[in-house]
Amino acid sequence: MTAGALTLRTLNAGIVVCDRCPRLREYCAEVARVRRRAYIDWKYWGKPVPSFGDEQARVLALGLAPGAHGSNRTGRPFTGDGSGDFLFPILYEAGFASQPNAISRDDGMKLKDLWITSVSRCAPPANKPTPEELRNCAPWLDEEFRLLKNLRVVVCLGRIAFDGLLAHQQRTGALPARSGFVFAHGAEYALPAGLTVIASYHPSLQNTNTGKLTRPMFLSVFQRARQLAGLQ
Numbered sequence: 001m002t003a004g005a006l007t008l009r010t011l012n013a014g015i016v017v018c019d020r021c022p023r024l025r026e027y028c029a030e031v032a033r034v035r036r037r038a039y040i041d042w043k044y045w046g047k048p049v050p051s052f053g054d055e056q057a058r059v060l061a062l063g064l065a066p067g068a069h070g071s072n073r074t075g076r077p078f079t080g081d082g083s084g085d086f087l088f089p090i091l092y093e094a095g096f097a098s099q100p101n102a103i104s105r106d107d108g109m110k111l112k113d114l115w116i117t118s119v120s121r122c123a124p125p126a127n128k129p130t131p132e133e134l135r136n137c138a139p140w141l142d143e144e145f146r147l148l149k150n151l152r153v154v155v156c157l158g159r160i161a162f163d164g165l166l167a168h169q170q171r172t173g174a175l176p177a178r179s180g181f182v183f184a185h186g187a188e189y190a191l192p193a194g195l196t197v198i199a200s201y202h203p204s205l206q207n208t209n210t211g212k213l214t215r216p217m218f219l220s221v222f223q224r225a226r227q228l229a230g231l232q
């Protein structure tokens with residue numbers, strides 16, 4: 001596949017068959033084989049999870065990685081797990097999602113002005129991709145940024161996504177140094193390439209069940225993203 005021939009659709013097709021990380025591919029396949037008792041009737045996706053959303057998006061939500069029994073099961077980012085159950089109602093309320101509930105790839109969900117991706121597209125054991133695995137996955141993100149022509153705002157869901165975005169900006173030469181970029185919920189930074197990044201806590205159960213990330217906090221992040229992207 002040559003770079004010139006790439007579209008977001010063909011990029012997603014390449015992601016789905018990627019096998020650069022043997023540890024992650026084996027783990028995802030094993031989770032898909034064994035399954036969780038609650039999902040024993042599901043045929044798990046078990047492959048790298050392609051990105052999802054509006055190809056004309058002005059806002060990008062950048063996550064960490066698929067959940068083992070969430071998007072590794074359903075094949076769509078943030079679909080079918082606790083993080084997605086927290087995220088999608090907020091996206092609906094903020095005007096980015098057509099419906100509040102994300103259950104499966106064919107539940108009718110449509111995104112407008114938003115694209116969702118992650119720094120690792122395969123579920124990692126303990127939700128922790130290695131630095132090498134993140135580096136393996138980085139070229140997919142670089143291509144995605146090149147193809148999302150209308151992007152103005154990136155919402156980074158968690159510190160690892162924030163670091164992944166800064167690393168991407170450095171690879172492209174847009175950002176000479178990371179000094180001054182500190183991860184904090186709600187922090188906003190203008191990037192040299194004309195993008196604005198907003199940092200947010202990740203909507204993991206660990207954060208949402210403890211009240212570290214509340215609905216109003218998360219909604220205000222996406223409302224601010226709309227505002228910065230010129231979407232009203």
Ligand code: SF4
Nearest residue numbers: 018020021048122137
């Ligand atoms: S994490 Fe990324 S680079 Fe590694 S196998 Fe999955 S899609 Fe490929």
